[in-house]
Amino acid sequence: xxxxxxxxxxxxxxxxxxxxxxxxxxxxxxxxxxxxxxxxxxxxxxxxxxxxxxxxxxxxxxxxxxxxxxxxxxxxxxxxxxxxxxxxxxxxxxxxxxxxxxxxxxxxxxxxxxxxxxxxxxxxxxxxxxxxxxxxxxxxxxxxxxxxxxxxxxxxxxxxxxxxxxxxxxxxxxxxxxxxxxxxxxxxxxxxxxxxxxxxxxxxxxxxxxxxxxxxxxxxxxxxxxxxxxxxxxxxxxxxxxxxxxxxxxxxxxxxxxxxxxxxxxxxxxxxxxxxxxxxxxxxxxxxx
Numbered sequence: 001x002x003x004x005x006x007x008x009x010x011x012x013x014x015x016x017x018x019x020x021x022x023x024x025x026x027x028x029x030x031x032x033x034x035x036x037x038x039x040x041x042x043x044x045x046x047x048x049x050x051x052x053x054x055x056x057x058x059x060x061x062x063x064x065x066x067x068x069x070x071x072x073x074x075x076x077x078x079x080x081x082x083x084x085x086x087x088x089x090x091x092x093x094x095x096x097x098x099x100x101x102x103x104x105x106x107x108x109x110x111x112x113x114x115x116x117x118x119x120x121x122x123x124x125x126x127x128x129x130x131x132x133x134x135x136x137x138x139x140x141x142x143x144x145x146x147x148x149x150x151x152x153x154x155x156x157x158x159x160x161x162x163x164x165x166x167x168x169x170x171x172x173x174x175x176x177x178x179x180x181x182x183x184x185x186x187x188x189x190x191x192x193x194x195x196x197x198x199x200x201x202x203x204x205x206x207x208x209x210x211x212x213x214x215x216x217x218x219x220x221x222x223x224x225x226x227x228x229x230x231x232x233x234x235x236x237x238x239x240x241x242x243x244x245x246x247x248x249x250x251x252x253x254x255x256x257x258x259x260x261x262x263x264x265x266x267x268x269x270x271x272x273x274x275x276x277x278x279x280x281x282x283x284x285x286x287x288x289x
Contacts, residue, residue, distance in 0.1 A: 001258065001279075002026050002027040002064045002255065002256065002257040003258055003259075003275055004020055004025035004027035004028045005020070005025060005259055005261070005268075005271045005275065006030070006259055006261045007030060009030050009032075012047060012051075013030065013043075013050070014053070017051075017060065018054060019268065020058065022272065023268060023272045023275045023276075024059075024275065025060060026059050026060055027064040027065070028064070029065070029066045029068055029259040029261075030066075030067060031068055031070075032093065032096040032100065033096065034070075036071060037070070038085050038088075039089075040092070043096055043099050043100070048099060048100065051100055062102060062103075063103065063257075064257040066105070066214055067097045067100075067105050068106045069093045069106065070093065073086040073089050073090055074110045074111055075107075075110045075124045076110040076111070076119075076124045077110065078114055086110075087127055087130065087131065090107070090127070091134055094131060094135045095135065095138065098135070098137075098138040098139065103139055104141055104143050104213060104214055105140050106143040106145055106214060107143065107145065108145050108147055108153065108155065109147065109160075109164060110123075110154050111153045111154065112153075113152050117160070120154055121160060121164050122167060124154065125166075125168050128164070128168050129168060129169050132170050140173070141173050141174065141175050142174050142175070143176065144165070144176050144177065145176075145177040145179055145182070145216070146158075146176070146178050146179050146182045147182050147186070148181070148182040148186055148226075148228060148229035149185065149187075150227055150229055156227065158202060158207050159206055162207045165207065165211060174211070175212070175213035176214075177212075179216035180215070180216065180218055181218035181219065181229065181232075181237075181239070183199065184220050184239050185224075185225070185226050185227055185229060187225040190242075191224075191240055191243065193242060195243075196242065196243045200250075209252065212256060214257055214259075215247070215256060215257070215258040216258075216259060216261050217247070217278065218234075218261050219232040219233060219234050219236055219237030219262070220237045220238045220239050221237055222238060231261055231262055233270060234262065234278065241277075241281075244277075244278060245281045247281075248279075249282070258278075260274050
């Protein structure tokens with residue numbers, strides 16, 4: 001299984017690779033810049049060289065690394081300044097990912113605010129198409145993340161993500177990330193084996209498993225359908241251990257990177273504990289392979 005965590009890049013991007021060794025990561029997610037700033041520091045040749053050197057000395061393949069874009073980006077913002085900045089920042093995120101050899105660029109679709117949801121989804125797709133056209137020299141993939149549905153955020157129902165994908169021209173450059181906390185908060189009950197199977201079946205029917213490129217594995221502090229995004233350590237929240245056991249045994253997802261985004265302290269012992277728990281759920285037959 002490709003398992004890892006969202007990891008700090010403090011001190012340099014390559015430091016995330018070094019930190020991942022603490023918990024034996026075989027997958028990784030990072031921010032390529034400060035996630036609460038529009039413009040990031042340039043990626044110097046030295047930084048890029050350090051990054052590739054660190055990756056080459058780790059068990060993590062570039063294909064199993066994702067960048068999470070800036071939280072400021074809202075591709076359907078009704079505010080013109082934010083709209084323009086979001087477009088420019090999203091292009092920059094793609095170019096930074098390409099420079100680092102990373103294909104998966106994970107992002108939240110956006111928040112409609114005072115737009116109607118249908119118009120917001122059409123605008124998001126239009127923005128993605130524009131960005132893809134401007135970055136046609138990149139092999140990056142725009143990975144739509146399922147959302148919890150707080151406020152006016154788009155993407156808390158599978159149908160909304162399917163609607164966006166339908167309007168994206170370059171299908172090979174669009175994919176989806178399932179966040180377990182988010183879909184639970186959005187009302188998908190994955191707490192039981194049957195609930196897990198029904199949810200995955202619904203995802204496949206509405207979107208298609210061929211579009212699934214990434215998992216965020218998080219438990220939830222809040223109840224089913226709360227539409228509140230609050231991550232908890234695996235098995236210690238309102239979701240429980242069952243869907244994580246199911247995921248670790250689901251051979252369809254053996255090659256899809258899975259990263260945790262749970263609370264952590266400086267020594268990363270929580271990441272060690274959460275990932276060890278996931279590994280304990282992997283069936284012996286899968287481990288042998």
